[in-house]
Amino acid sequence: MPKPASDLPAPAAAPATAPAAAAPATLAEVARRAGVSTATASRVLNRSAPVSPPVSARVMAAARELAYVRRRAPRGRGTGVVAVVAFADPVRYHSDPFHLRLLAGLREAAAGLELEVAVFTVPGSAQRPALLRHLCGGHVDGVLLVGAWETLELPRLLRAAGVPAVSVGRPPGAGTVAYVDADNLCGARDAVLRLCASGRRSVVTIAGPPDTAVGADRLAGYRQALAQTEAAVGPEVAYGDFSGASGEHAMLRLLRRRPALDAVFAASDPMALGALRVLRRLGHRVPEQVAVIGFDDAPAAARARLSTVRQPVEQLGARALEMLLTRPDRSASLVLPTTLVLRDSAG
Numbered sequence: 001m002p003k004p005a006s007d008l009p010a011p012a013a014a015p016a017t018a019p020a021a022a023a024p025a026t027l028a029e030v031a032r033r034a035g036v037s038t039a040t041a042s043r044v045l046n047r048s049a050p051v052s053p054p055v056s057a058r059v060m061a062a063a064r065e066l067a068y069v070r071r072r073a074p075r076g077r078g079t080g081v082v083a084v085v086a087f088a089d090p091v092r093y094h095s096d097p098f099h100l101r102l103l104a105g106l107r108e109a110a111a112g113l114e115l116e117v118a119v120f121t122v123p124g125s126a127q128r129p130a131l132l133r134h135l136c137g138g139h140v141d142g143v144l145l146v147g148a149w150e151t152l153e154l155p156r157l158l159r160a161a162g163v164p165a166v167s168v169g170r171p172p173g174a175g176t177v178a179y180v181d182a183d184n185l186c187g188a189r190d191a192v193l194r195l196c197a198s199g200r201r202s203v204v205t206i207a208g209p210p211d212t213a214v215g216a217d218r219l220a221g222y223r224q225a226l227a228q229t230e231a232a233v234g235p236e237v238a239y240g241d242f243s244g245a246s247g248e249h250a251m252l253r254l255l256r257r258r259p260a261l262d263a264v265f266a267a268s269d270p271m272a273l274g275a276l277r278v279l280r281r282l283g284h285r286v287p288e289q290v291a292v293i294g295f296d297d298a299p300a301a302a303r304a305r306l307s308t309v310r311q312p313v314e315q316l317g318a319r320a321l322e323m324l325l326t327r328p329d330r331s332a333s334l335v336l337p338t339t340l341v342l343r344d345s346a347g
Helices: 027-034 037-046 051-063 090-095 096-112 128-138 154-161 184-197 211-227 244-257 270-282 299-303 311-324
Strands: 081-087 117-122 140-148 165-168 178-182 203-207 237-239 264-267 291-296 307-311 333-336 339-340
Touching: 027 051, 027 311, 051 165, 051 211, 081 096, 081 128, 090 096, 096 140, 096 339, 128 154, 128 264, 128 311, 140 154, 140 211, 154 165, 154 311, 178 184, 178 307, 184 203, 184 211, 184 339, 203 211, 203 244, 203 270, 211 237, 211 270, 237 244, 237 311, 244 264, 244 270, 244 299, 264 270, 270 291, 270 299, 299 333, 311 333
Parallel strands: 081 117, 081 140, 140 165, 165 178, 178 333, 203 237, 203 264, 264 291, 291 307
Antiparallel strands: 307 339
16 A cells, blocks of 8 residues: 655755765876976886886885776777877988987876887978878877977868867967977076076077067067066067077177177077187176076086076976877867076076
């Protein structure tokens, strides 16, 4: 016999909306918690190379605290290969410390995900129909674009073929492709503000190519810093191509235009080192008369005791790969902070 309505149990309350699950910890987060590089964390967790016991213990403790679970790369396309398309002269690419460090970070992260990394160099605006067919033909799980690429055709073709792509560095067009970059603007601004705070008043810059995102961002940071410092003399700019030779030529031009300059911010370490060579050859005392700060913190900068802005190059590679594997929307971006490193050239 059915119960009266008053005796029926009350309907269960609708469950409250469950809080969103926390995103799983990444290898980069484990590395930060342990105070090591992403590459070192990968070596410990994958046992791919020996690491000192204290460091290994820190990494393992960080992984436990963050509940890190080793992830394998998704096999939706089933190739196990990620392509790096570097827009650079092949000889210069393989001798550039930035590219070598970036590739090291990428390969360490890829090893942890059981992926292979294939590198293709494309000098200038050269067209490579065979490369396009390879990238769009189901042979890779994704593509990382590195360097000053100009044409938007490649990202469009990759998108049409369903191949995810991420740019290492801000792309030439907003919303063109997802990207990971260092904070070039703030890094440059911090360096120039430090020069002004130390009493330098005539701060010039050796800028990178203005038609590249990195060149434009670092020049914008220089200009912003001078605009914030009322006592500083206005900007004076000479352009280079990030090479040491171009830094030397730019330094000579700047000295002709502004003989009383007392500080130089160069948009790359090789250009800063070229500027140092000219200054010392002409008898200018560094840093007593002229202070110099570069950008990148390449190994040569430490050897030369060059003050510089350190960008996390290995992390750029690792984080770009992590982003790539999530098949990001083309508007996605991640900007990593930089650090000012003061050495003898800007004491």
